[in-house]
Amino acid sequence: MTTTHSTEVPLQELQQQFDTTIARDQRVEPRDWMPDGYRKTLVRQIAQHAHSEIIGMQPEGEWITRAPSLRRKAILFAKVQDEAGHGLYLYSAAETLGADRADLTERLIEGRQKYSSIFNYPTPTFADVGVIGWFVDGAAICNQVPLCRSSYGPYARAMVRICKEESFHQRQGYELLMTMMRGTEAQRAMVQDSVNRWWWPSLMMFGPPDGDSPNSAASMAWKIKRHSNDELRQRFVDMTVPQAEKLGVTLPDPDLRWNEERGSNDFGTPDWEELKRVISGGGPCNAERVERRRSAHEEGAWVREAATAHAAKQAARAREGATAS
């Protein structure tokens, strides 16, 4: 696909045009020439992001049928539905680069493409719904708001819409926790327990430390990515600390303290071995998450086949009708 224009315009010139677009902070659009590496990196990142939205429906989706009030049920149902919608926008953005949704889904269920490690943790209590909203959607916003200025147009535009909805989800999560903290002692304990379980995995959502992030440099140069993993992680910590205070929970890090000199919080080192383990399939729920996605996909095969067959029959009938008349 990258060579369609090259019969007319020399490669060097195309590369130069591309570089100028990036340097001027302009957007690369689907019909523009782009280097293979740029296209591949984007497909990989957008697909992983789409997979994360779809797999990310599972941990919270577990609670829709059990949400303890009709209002919370409606909020959660709508949120999980939004995630399916985000998956759709993102798969569509990947398709503008020549990828195919069905193929990307195959890669996901065969374990050839990854999704965010955070969704491999379990959700044993309803407080997890609130903490996921607060931490996980919060971290996602930190990661994703800069992507609204990503150099690839369709991705950047999808991110604008996604970020608006994510910020809504985050508010809802935090509001649930505020309500629970005003409730019974058991509810407050449930919130603190959930915070303890999700804090470190949430810090890992920003990826490995900068020195150990193999894909970051190219993504930064191409302006697919705008900030380093460590920068975003620091920003997340600094924003979350006052929110935790207001909520009345303790973040489970003995090394967490304000550093006057840096004007930032110092914090402990996440267990990078755990991150590696979870990314490579050894997290608490990796197998069941992929298995659920696989079984939904396989059990739905006859439905998709029926839709295709019906469409083909309709088209044939239309042709026959046209010939007959």
Add this chain to the structure above:
Amino acid sequence: MSDDHVYMTLAEGHEDDSRWAYGTGFEDPLHGVDTTVPEGVDAGRLAADCVALADDALVSAQRLAEWTTRAPELEEEVALANIGLDLLGQARLLYARAGQVDGTGRDEDAYAYFRDAEDFRNVRLAELPCGDFAFSIVRLLVLSSWRLAHFEQLSAHPDPVLAAIAAKGVKELTYHRQYAAEWAVRLGDGTEESRRRTRTAMEQVAPYLGELFTAYDVRGEVVAVLRQVTEAAGLPMPVYRPLPGAGRAGERTEHLAPLLAELQSVARAHPGATW
């Protein structure tokens, strides 16, 4: 940085949460509405009607929620959730109305979480397990056609609140019926397997049609829809052979109690909690 504005301001200004969190700040969904029961309307009967219609909607929404993360395609994830959310919304308004007119002042959660299976009045078709996609679609087709026809009648109800809830629901149910009808045709016409599954679903739904037609006088409308769809799909009409009893009279299948046990589990495990 300004681009993280939303996150940075999270801990500030919680007085106006209603701006942010869907559903928050609306403790009373009928706030500001004149809730006086008009003269000539039997309040007990009105409350019972609202509860029965709310139970249909809540139980259906619960079954639709079970499709989440299991739907055959992402578009269906979105659509089934959308329909579930509409029905959940209808249930909430109807419970709220029931609580106002039955003299108990109960809120929506009291009806949903603190009644047992024998107190529910939904039609039995709503509580049957999801089955496969064909069964869920055929059931949705039947229930949405039935509810739509009845809501059209109710939009002229002497109680203005029920009439308004019904009028809002008509728009939603029109879409639900359209969605289900399109899929029923696709599945009926599609492949050997989809045709077989859809035909089976029609047979499974048939015994539960009787109590729908006993509850409301909408048989003509529902049969007309089913005839149109089965014709387009090349399927036979379901044979009308009603099962005795009725969910509206409190008779249940074995499936409602486990559905409610799940729905009510967290709420009942934490008495005195606020969510």
